Amino acid sequence: MSASPARVTAVDTYDIRFPTSRELDGSDAMNPDPDYSAAYVVLRTDAADGHEGHGFTFTIGRGNDVQVAAIDALRNHVLHRPVDEICGDPSVLYRDLIGDSQLRWLGPEKGVMHMAIGAVINAVWDLAARRAGKPVWQLLADAEPEWIVRQIDFRYLTDALTPEEALTILRRGREGAAERRARLLERGFPAYTTSAGWLGYDDEKLTRLAAAAVADGFRQIKLKVGADLDDDIRRCRVARAVVGPDIRLAVDANQRWNVDEAIRWTKALAEFDPYWIEEPTSPDDILGHAAIRRAVAPVKVATGEHVQNRIVFKQLLQAGALDVVQIDAARVGGVNENLAVLLLAAKFGVPVCPHAGGVGLCELVQHLSMFDYLAVAGTTDDRVIEYVDHLHDHFLDPVVIREGHYTAPTAPGFSAAMRPESVAEYTYPGGTFWAADAQTQKGQAA
Amino acid sequence: MSASPARVTAVDTYDIRFPTSRELDGSDAMNPDPDYSAAYVVLRTDAADGHEGHGFTFTIGRGNDVQVAAIDALRNHVLHRPVDEICGDPSVLYRDLIGDSQLRWLGPEKGVMHMAIGAVINAVWDLAARRAGKPVWQLLADAEPEWIVRQIDFRYLTDALTPEEALTILRRGREGAAERRARLLERGFPAYTTSAGWLGYDDEKLTRLAAAAVADGFRQIKLKVGADLDDDIRRCRVARAVVGPDIRLAVDANQRWNVDEAIRWTKALAEFDPYWIEEPTSPDDILGHAAIRRAVAPVKVATGEHVQNRIVFKQLLQAGALDVVQIDAARVGGVNENLAVLLLAAKFGVPVCPHAGGVGLCELVQHLSMFDYLAVAGTTDDRVIEYVDHLHDHFLDPVVIREGHYTAPTAPGFSAAMRPESVAEYTYPGGTFWAADAQTQKGQAA
Numbered sequence: 001m002s003a004s005p006a007r008v009t010a011v012d013t014y015d016i017r018f019p020t021s022r023e024l025d026g027s028d029a030m031n032p033d034p035d036y037s038a039a040y041v042v043l044r045t046d047a048a049d050g051h052e053g054h055g056f057t058f059t060i061g062r063g064n065d066v067q068v069a070a071i072d073a074l075r076n077h078v079l080h081r082p083v084d085e086i087c088g089d090p091s092v093l094y095r096d097l098i099g100d101s102q103l104r105w106l107g108p109e110k111g112v113m114h115m116a117i118g119a120v121i122n123a124v125w126d127l128a129a130r131r132a133g134k135p136v137w138q139l140l141a142d143a144e145p146e147w148i149v150r151q152i153d154f155r156y157l158t159d160a161l162t163p164e165e166a167l168t169i170l171r172r173g174r175e176g177a178a179e180r181r182a183r184l185l186e187r188g189f190p191a192y193t194t195s196a197g198w199l200g201y202d203d204e205k206l207t208r209l210a211a212a213a214v215a216d217g218f219r220q221i222k223l224k225v226g227a228d229l230d231d232d233i234r235r236c237r238v239a240r241a242v243v244g245p246d247i248r249l250a251v252d253a254n255q256r257w258n259v260d261e262a263i264r265w266t267k268a269l270a271e272f273d274p275y276w277i278e279e280p281t282s283p284d285d286i287l288g289h290a291a292i293r294r295a296v297a298p299v300k301v302a303t304g305e306h307v308q309n310r311i312v313f314k315q316l317l318q319a320g321a322l323d324v325v326q327i328d329a330a331r332v333g334g335v336n337e338n339l340a341v342l343l344l345a346a347k348f349g350v351p352v353c354p355h356a357g358g359v360g361l362c363e364l365v366q367h368l369s370m371f372d373y374l375a376v377a378g379t380t381d382d383r384v385i386e387y388v389d390h391l392h393d394h395f396l397d398p399v400v401i402r403e404g405h406y407t408a409p410t411a412p413g414f415s416a417a418m419r420p421e422s423v424a425e426y427t428y429p430g431g432t433f434w435a436a437d438a439q440t441q442k443g444q445a446a
Numbered sequence: 447m448s449a450s451p452a453r454v455t456a457v458d459t460y461d462i463r464f465p466t467s468r469e470l471d472g473s474d475a476m477n478p479d480p481d482y483s484a485a486y487v488v489l490r491t492d493a494a495d496g497h498e499g500h501g502f503t504f505t506i507g508r509g510n511d512v513q514v515a516a517i518d519a520l521r522n523h524v525l526h527r528p529v530d531e532i533c534g535d536p537s538v539l540y541r542d543l544i545g546d547s548q549l550r551w552l553g554p555e556k557g558v559m560h561m562a563i564g565a566v567i568n569a570v571w572d573l574a575a576r577r578a579g580k581p582v583w584q585l586l587a588d589a590e591p592e593w594i595v596r597q598i599d600f601r602y603l604t605d606a607l608t609p610e611e612a613l614t615i616l617r618r619g620r621e622g623a624a625e626r627r628a629r630l631l632e633r634g635f636p637a638y639t640t641s642a643g644w645l646g647y648d649d650e651k652l653t654r655l656a657a658a659a660v661a662d663g664f665r666q667i668k669l670k671v672g673a674d675l676d677d678d679i680r681r682c683r684v685a686r687a688v689v690g691p692d693i694r695l696a697v698d699a700n701q702r703w704n705v706d707e708a709i710r711w712t713k714a715l716a717e718f719d720p721y722w723i724e725e726p727t728s729p730d731d732i733l734g735h736a737a738i739r740r741a742v743a744p745v746k747v748a749t750g751e752h753v754q755n756r757i758v759f760k761q762l763l764q765a766g767a768l769d770v771v772q773i774d775a776a777r778v779g780g781v782n783e784n785l786a787v788l789l790l791a792a793k794f795g796v797p798v799c800p801h802a803g804g805v806g807l808c809e810l811v812q813h814l815s816m817f818d819y820l821a822v823a824g825t826t827d828d829r830v831i832e833y834v835d836h837l838h839d840h841f842l843d844p845v846v847i848r849e850g851h852y853t854a855p856t857a858p859g860f861s862a863a864m865r866p867e868s869v870a871e872y873t874y875p876g877g878t879f880w881a882a883d884a885q886t887q888k889g890q891a892a
Binding site for chain 1: 479507509515547549550551553555601602605701706728752755758765
């Protein structure tokens with residue numbers, strides 16, 4: 001008697017919110033008071049191995065419930081699917097999700113619905129890697145180039161990258177991979193830190209944290225800018241004085257400016273030798289980024305954390321609008337779409353320096369940069385992963401930073417699982433933290 | 447004793463779905479079986495006049511619940527606001543909604559959250575026009591140019607259109623407005639029809655409906671294409687033979703193609719003299735549309751129903767990627783953002799031919815084209831509003847088509863209110879139609 005194949009038995013969703021706005025962690029010119037949150041999804045199966053798949057969309061508070069509703073709307077595509085099928089080739093489910101002809105109307109491939117797809121697809125990759133007994137970076141690096149190419153939807157990409165070109169890049173990426181893997185395991189992947197530079201921090205805290213970052217081995221730090229030019233000039237001067245001339249100092253405007261404003265403001269900061277200007281304007285403005293890049297060189301232009309999909313990344317590269325591609329693990333349609341972006345960046349010779357921070361974004365995206373190093377770009381030159389030092393303690397396999405580098409994770413999976421205690425405490429509005437908070441506020445109001 | 451000002455007392459939402467997939471109305475190459483739906487919102491106030499404001503997002507079935515959740519997430523921004531404030535200057539609420547720093551993370555200004563903002567803002571315009579005793583087209587045409595300019599968020603636009611340029615266009619638009627208004631009231635605004643050309647219809651039905659369209663006075667019809675080239679060639683031949691050489695024949699691929707495919711396919715249909723190719727590729731692909739346009743001229747390139755916001759429209763115009771701007775009344779952030787798009791199109795001298803159909807899109811968008819004629823473009827040359835002949839009977843002020851023209855609505859408001867009986871019947875899943883349908887399906891399964 002043959003046993004029936006293991007299937008997905010539950011797609012459980014959770015609205016998790018952390019009260020970060022109370023400390024101004026994460027404050028910038030567009031996001032003065034974020035409550036870092038996650039619309040969290042857990043895939044459960046009836047396989048004997050007991051593995052689960054974990055994924056999430058990062059949000060900054062209000063609207064996390066909408067994101068949960070969007071993941072719920074995908075449930076029927078996932079429930080009862082054979083585990084071997086979705087884990088053996090995640091592209092099958094990925095294509096089903098982005099191809100749902102009715103849900104597609106709500107995007108297509110952008111915003112709430114697309115981030116929901118990313119959460120579910122990343123959960124599948126977490127499950128697939130756990131079943132394979134490998135971290136995701138290794139699952140990807142061990143895969144055949146042909147299989148990787150199959151993970152990508154080339155619709156709307158072929159004018160910039162064909163499957164054949166992707167295959168060539170991946171085959172070339174196999175040369176020297178064993179040596180790179182040894183180096184990765186020994187040294188990790190370079191990081192930079194944003195922890196010193198939040199807009200809500202005063203100069204004393206900026207000074208202290210910037211000095212600590214250099215002492216900890218970081219070679220790049222980042223400052224939030226864009227609210228007030230005089231403040232920005234003062235803060236850049238303070239930061240540059242603390243870190244000296246050899247540490248890279250990136251600045252990040254979080255979409256605050258129009259095109260002409262971005263050019264003017266960035267030039268006004270040029271004396272402090274900023275390494276890149278990040279998100280100078282709308283993430284949708286490909287031609288705007290290209291105009292800014294032409295005007296502010298040699299300051300580099302970086303964007304990506306809000307770039308909605310591979311089609312916009314394609315055009316940013318085609319238009320010569322970027323010096324740095326900042327993928328985000330949970331903004332686009334999950335690992336599958338990020339593979340497309342890594343290969344596009346390689347085709348155009350532009351380095352990938354991921355966006356991270358938030359809730360669990362460091363945990364996820366390190367796997368993608370490590371795969372990029374091992375099998376696509378083949379180098380860490382001018383590549384750094386953002387690092388922000390909060391909320392990691394809510395994860396079962398938190399990132400490990402050593403001397404300014406991300407240590408390669410060894411636990412199977414995507415490092416995406418949250419601690420059950422954290423889920424119980426910060427589920428909104430019923431978790432123990434929020435329930436107690438509501439009681440306190442009721443008391444104060446009375 | 448002064449009375450307290452009237453306020454918004456309720457923001458009620460409804461998940462309305464029509465079972466259109468059963469007739470293949472609305473079928474195209476990307477949307478084989480849509481159930482035309484609306485996430486519908488009604489603003490109620492405690493004003494003595496008893497007026498309500500109605501708005502909606504159009505969807506094609508699954509995910510309509512996500513859209514309702516997104517509108518619900520905006521409720522706290524609207525509830526208890528003074529009616530005079532939100533109706534006297536809708537830009538105040540519009541800026542609050544697009545500027546919510548936490549909800550903004552879910553876009554920004556795209557997809558589910560942005561369409562929800564559009565539904566709420568359009569409901570405010572419906573309410574404002576009812577209170578003013580005017581249809582929205584007239585409210586807009588009667589407004590001072592300075593007030594119209596204030597309705598627009600120029601962030602991310604000023605490299606293509608400044609407030610001063612917008613004001614100049616609007617001031618110029620006042621010349622001859624009285625004559626145009628008289629003509630509009632007499633003749634209406636030209637329409638074209640898509641009712642003949644759905645992909646699911648056979649040649650006999652296509653022939654019959656195309657002939658009827660010409661007999662009804664339409665000077666342009668549209669065919670869905672993109673699933674199978676041989677079929678498309680046959681259907682274009684049939685349609686061209688029926689309508690003769692003088693009727694414009696547009697074709698619509700609903701985003702089906704990659705760039706090279708779009709060029710090849712459009713050229714293969716060139717012998718039938720297509721007037722425009724609509725949505726040849728991804729609505730996000732500005733550079734792709736520009737490449738297609740260069741290659742397929744003199745066939746015109748049209749897009750817009752899925753263009754997410756003013757920033758993408760701006761770039762489509764900057765890149766010379768379009769011959770026809772197809773605004774949609776319910777895709778972007780409501781009337782306010784569509785005013786920006788109308789003015790951008792005027793600045794670049796590109797005609798606006800709105801997308802309509804769906805649920806209530808004809809009812810809404812006619813107001814915007816009529817304002818465009820009266821106060822912005824100043825002409826109906828090469829301007830037509832899409833018309834599709836279904837689901838109008840669910841609206842209290844349905845569009846009136848006469849000799850291939852939209853008749854100017856005279857009832858106050860945005861023509862957005864649905865009939866209470868329709869709401870009661872098609873609310874999902876509890877309305878009378880869907881409850882009965884569930885019973886039937888249960889019976890068939892048993």
